[in-house]
Amino acid sequence: MDVYKIIGGNRLKGTVKVSGAKNSAVALIPASILANSTVTIDGIPEISDAWTLKALLEEIGGEVLFKDGQMEIDPTQMQAIPLPNGNVKKLRASYYLMGAMLGRFKKAVIGLPGGCFLGPRPIDQHIKGFEALGAKVTNEHGAIYLRADELIGAKIYLDVASVGATINIMLAAVRAKGRTVIENAAKEPEIIDVATLLTNMGANIKGAGTSVIRIDGVDELHGTKHTIIPDRIEAATFMIMAAAIGDGVTVDNIIPLHLEAITAKLREMGVKVVEGEESIFIPRTDALQAVDVKTLVYPGFPTDVQQPLSVLMTQAVGASKVTDTIYSARFKHIDELRRMNANARVEGNTAIIQGPTRLHGSKVTATDLRAGAALVLAGLLADGETEIQEIYHIERGYSSLIEKLCLLGANIRRETISVSTTNRVD
Numbered sequence: 001m002d003v004y005k006i007i008g009g010n011r012l013k014g015t016v017k018v019s020g021a022k023n024s025a026v027a028l029i030p031a032s033i034l035a036n037s038t039v040t041i042d043g044i045p046e047i048s049d050a051w052t053l054k055a056l057l058e059e060i061g062g063e064v065l066f067k068d069g070q071m072e073i074d075p076t077q078m079q080a081i082p083l084p085n086g087n088v089k090k091l092r093a094s095y096y097l098m099g100a101m102l103g104r105f106k107k108a109v110i111g112l113p114g115g116c117f118l119g120p121r122p123i124d125q126h127i128k129g130f131e132a133l134g135a136k137v138t139n140e141h142g143a144i145y146l147r148a149d150e151l152i153g154a155k156i157y158l159d160v161a162s163v164g165a166t167i168n169i170m171l172a173a174v175r176a177k178g179r180t181v182i183e184n185a186a187k188e189p190e191i192i193d194v195a196t197l198l199t200n201m202g203a204n205i206k207g208a209g210t211s212v213i214r215i216d217g218v219d220e221l222h223g224t225k226h227t228i229i230p231d232r233i234e235a236a237t238f239m240i241m242a243a244a245i246g247d248g249v250t251v252d253n254i255i256p257l258h259l260e261a262i263t264a265k266l267r268e269m270g271v272k273v274v275e276g277e278e279s280i281f282i283p284r285t286d287a288l289q290a291v292d293v294k295t296l297v298y299p300g301f302p303t304d305v306q307q308p309l310s311v312l313m314t315q316a317v318g319a320s321k322v323t324d325t326i327y328s329a330r331f332k333h334i335d336e337l338r339r340m341n342a343n344a345r346v347e348g349n350t351a352i353i354q355g356p357t358r359l360h361g362s363k364v365t366a367t368d369l370r371a372g373a374a375l376v377l378a379g380l381l382a383d384g385e386t387e388i389q390e391i392y393h394i395e396r397g398y399s400s401l402i403e404k405l406c407l408l409g410a411n412i413r414r415e416t417i418s419v420s421t422t423n424r425v426d
């Protein structure tokens with residue numbers, strides 16, 4: 001099995017370049033299904049989710065080249081081949097195949113998605129949207145069957161401002177007859193990115209990035225070239241690492257506006273954040289103060305960042321609180337941090353972290369993607385050696401993490417170890 005081994009204590013210094021956004025990439029790649037000629041996307045991160053989506057597009061007849069961050073997708077030979085099992089289970093975002101295939105073929109069979117287990121991850125709002133557009137949707141043995149004679153534009157009010165549902169409905173509605181209006185739409189930057197790609201393919205979308213999106217369906221969408229936005233969650237992870245153990249780190253290739261909630265929270269903790277046009281510089285931080293944070297929909301503090309932030313809180317003076325209002329059970333990393341001597345507990349949807357504490361190297365498990373990133377930071381801070389298992393979670397979403405951290409001076413490596421040595425000593 002492959003693990004990360006980290007010897008803690010090295011201070012990080014230099015510049016790190018942020019990759020393209022995972023949570024855009026996983027929607028942009030399926031969106032290409034809707035085109036009638038080649039779609040080229042630049043800046044796709046080297047993550048396993050991108051490779052899994054490439055394989056899924058190939059399963060339905062697509063020709064896909066993925067090299068040096070560029071994905072070239074020829075969708076012309078694709079067919080509505082059912083995907084009830086297999087690769088669809090490896091990632092949450094396989095659910096975007098529902099909207100894209102429904103839009104193009106008016107039918108799809110997609111197994112219920114996988115991805116990080118963060119507590120329940122319902123897709124009722126996606127289904128409500130597809131049904132409003134005229135699709136018949138059934139769940140048969142764990143796969144969602146979608147079929148429509150024709151898709152007709154509709155007014156859809158989302159009960160929760162879901163990123164996934166907003167994008168999925170957009171993907172189907174661009175090929176519906178007439179106008180679709182999504183109310184209480186999610187406003188995350190990734191939604192604007194997907195709308196930009198679809199617009200460049202010939203779609204007619206207004207209001208992406210606001211809570212009301214209007215889509216006038218078109219008969220055909222064509223190929224185009226698109227450059228993905230930078231990954232604000234990866235950027236936030238490096239900002240937090242820089243605040244925790246940096247000696248002057250520039251986080252480059254970012255959109256500072258996308259990071260305002262992170263910047264504000266770090267400043268509240270006593271971190272100096274110097275914003276440039278496309279970068280942020282964080283000088284060495286010597287004293288951190290405890291803060292409270294609540295995750296919210298964009299532009300609030302992202303749920304994806306609360307796990308790395310909770311490690312920074314172990315270094316702050318006083319009791320910090322993290323309340324996750326999006327995924328109330330996203331706290332499995334707290335148990336792992338306690339193995340490393342963190343003084344933290346979970347009450348309902350809140351983690352309470354008392355600092356400062358000296359973390360100790362240990363054998364820990366990445367229970368999900370951002371939990372894994374949190375443990376990498378804990379390992380960088382800890383005394384001695386930390387071994388992180390189940391790193392496939394981390395590699396679903398962080399591009400070249402080891403290489404980037406080594407360039408900043410961290411002592412971290414990926415190692416294959418024999419299974420007999422993996423038993424944890426508690």
Ligand SMILES: CC(=O)N[C@H]1[C@@H](OP(=O)(O)OP(=O)(O)OC[C@H]2O[C@@H](n3ccc(=O)[nH]c3=O)[C@H](O)[C@@H]2O)O[C@H](CO)[C@@H](O)[C@@H]1O
Nearest residue numbers: 023121122123124125126160162163164165297303304326
């Ligand atoms: C609002 C929010 O922070 N969304 C994040 C969430 O998106 P993700 O797409 O996973 O979640 P959504 O934005 O779709 O869901 C937000 C909330 O709505 C609920 N829900 C969603 C769909 C549905 O049909 N029914 C329903 O009840 C979810 O359980 C959740 O509590 O995780 C992604 C990956 O970690 C992040 O990129 C997103 O920024």
Ligand SMILES: C=C(OP(=O)(O)O)C(=O)O
Nearest residue numbers: 092093115116304369370
């Ligand atoms: C949880 C995440 O990913 P996914 O929704 O793909 O499981 C994430 O990006 O933090």
